[in-house]
Amino acid sequence: MQRLRKVELPLAMPVILAGLRIVLVQNIGLAVIAGLIGGGGFGSFVFQGLNQTATDLILLGALPTVLMALVAAIVMDILVDLTRRTPERQT
DSSP: OHHIIIIIHHHHHHHHHHHHHHHHHHHHHHGGGGGGGTOOTHHHHHHHHHHHTOHHHHHHHHHHHHHHHHHHHHHHHHHHHHHOOOOOOOO
């Protein structure tokens, strides 16, 4: 347990967080599909816009979704960078 906590988990943390970043961004994008089955959210605007060929409705649903995914990816990238350890120099 001590080796896991002090060595293996800190070494694996950047990879784990990178995987979570991918899953988070995919889930944000797939949440738009919930509008197809009546789930609401930004997906309802996208699919209403597609049905009515109204570009403004499509953008009203798509742009905030893209913005949320971008912000989530940037925040997770920052967390990944913070968990990476640099080798300590020996003098």
